[in-house]
Amino acid sequence: MSEIQLFDNGEFELRIVPDGDSFKVQAPGLARSLGFNEARDMLRTVPEDEKGSEIAPTLGGNQQVWHVSEAGFYRVMGQRQAARIKNDAIRKQVTRFQKWVFGDVLPRLRRGELVAQTRTPIPEDYAAALRRLADEVDARAIAEKQRDELLPLAEAWSDLMEADGTFDWAAVAQIFARITGGLGRNNFLDLLRSDDLKILKANNTPYQFKGMDRFFKVIPTKAGRDATPTTRVTADGLDWLRKRLIKHFNHQSTLFAIGEIA
Incomplete structure (x- = not known):
C-alpha cells in the first residue's frame, strides 16, 4: 500500500493515499467529519466503482478500511448539504469541514503537494533524474486537469439538488x-x-x-x-x-x- 498522507487542521483530518495519477480517501475519518455515525451510512450513495476497501494500518493494528476514490470523494462532499442537517452542532461542523476541504485541501492537492510529499528517492544519475522529473510533471498535469474538471461538478451538485435529494x-x-x-x-x-x-x-x-x-x-x-x-x-x-x-x-x-x- 502507498504511503498515507495526512491532512490535519487541528479539528479535522483526512487520510489520503496516492493512487497512480489520482488518490483515495479513507472513509472512516471522512464520514466522521461529514457528520455520519458510520462510514457505511456515507457510502450508501457511492457507486461501487467509486469505493473499495483494503488493509491499512490503524491504532488497533492492520485492519480492513473502506475508502472512496477521487470521484467518490467529490461526490460525497457535494451530496452532503449542511443546510439539510437538523442538528445545529453537526450542521456547523460539516460547514467548517467543507470550507476547509474546498478552501485548503483541494487547492493543495491541485498544486501537486500530495505528489511532492510522497516523491520517491532521488535517482542515481542525471538522465534518470530528468526522466523522473518529466514523469512527475506529466502526472501532475493530468491530475490537476481531472480535479479542475470534477471540482466544479462537486460544488454545483448541492446547488442543483432540491431539499428532498432529487433534481428537476x-x-x-x-x-x-x-x-x-x-x-x-x-x-x-x-x-x-x-x-x-x-x-x-x-x-x-x-x-x-x-x-x-x-x-x-x-x-x-x-x-x-x-x-x-x-x-x-x-x-x-x-x-x-x-x-x-x-x-x-x-x-x-x-x-x-x-x-x-x-
Whole structure:
C-alpha cells in the first residue's frame, strides 16, 4: 500500500493515499467529519466503482478500511448539504469541514503537494533524474486537469439538488450538457421521449421498468383536469440516465466515447 498522507487542521483530518495519477480517501475519518455515525451510512450513495476497501494500518493494528476514490470523494462532499442537517452542532461542523476541504485541501492537492510529499528517492544519475522529473510533471498535469474538471461538478451538485435529494429536468439537462451537446430542458425531454431512448411518456412520466421507483420520483397531480404529474430524478437516476445517454451518443457520433463522462 502507498504511503498515507495526512491532512490535519487541528479539528479535522483526512487520510489520503496516492493512487497512480489520482488518490483515495479513507472513509472512516471522512464520514466522521461529514457528520455520519458510520462510514457505511456515507457510502450508501457511492457507486461501487467509486469505493473499495483494503488493509491499512490503524491504532488497533492492520485492519480492513473502506475508502472512496477521487470521484467518490467529490461526490460525497457535494451530496452532503449542511443546510439539510437538523442538528445545529453537526450542521456547523460539516460547514467548517467543507470550507476547509474546498478552501485548503483541494487547492493543495491541485498544486501537486500530495505528489511532492510522497516523491520517491532521488535517482542515481542525471538522465534518470530528468526522466523522473518529466514523469512527475506529466502526472501532475493530468491530475490537476481531472480535479479542475470534477471540482466544479462537486460544488454545483448541492446547488442543483432540491431539499428532498432529487433534481428537476432543468437541472438534469444542465448536468448532462456535456454529453448532449448543450441541450436545454425542453429539447432534453424530447430526446428522452424519442423512439431511440423511449425513457419518458408524453406526459414526462417514466415508462414502467425495473427500478423505476429508485431512479425517478413521480409526484401525483392534486387538482386540475389538464394538470400532469411531476417527475423528478434521484441521484441513482442520474447515474442510470448517464449510462444510457453515453451509449446513445456513442452510437450516434464519434464525438463521445463510452466512459468519457464520469
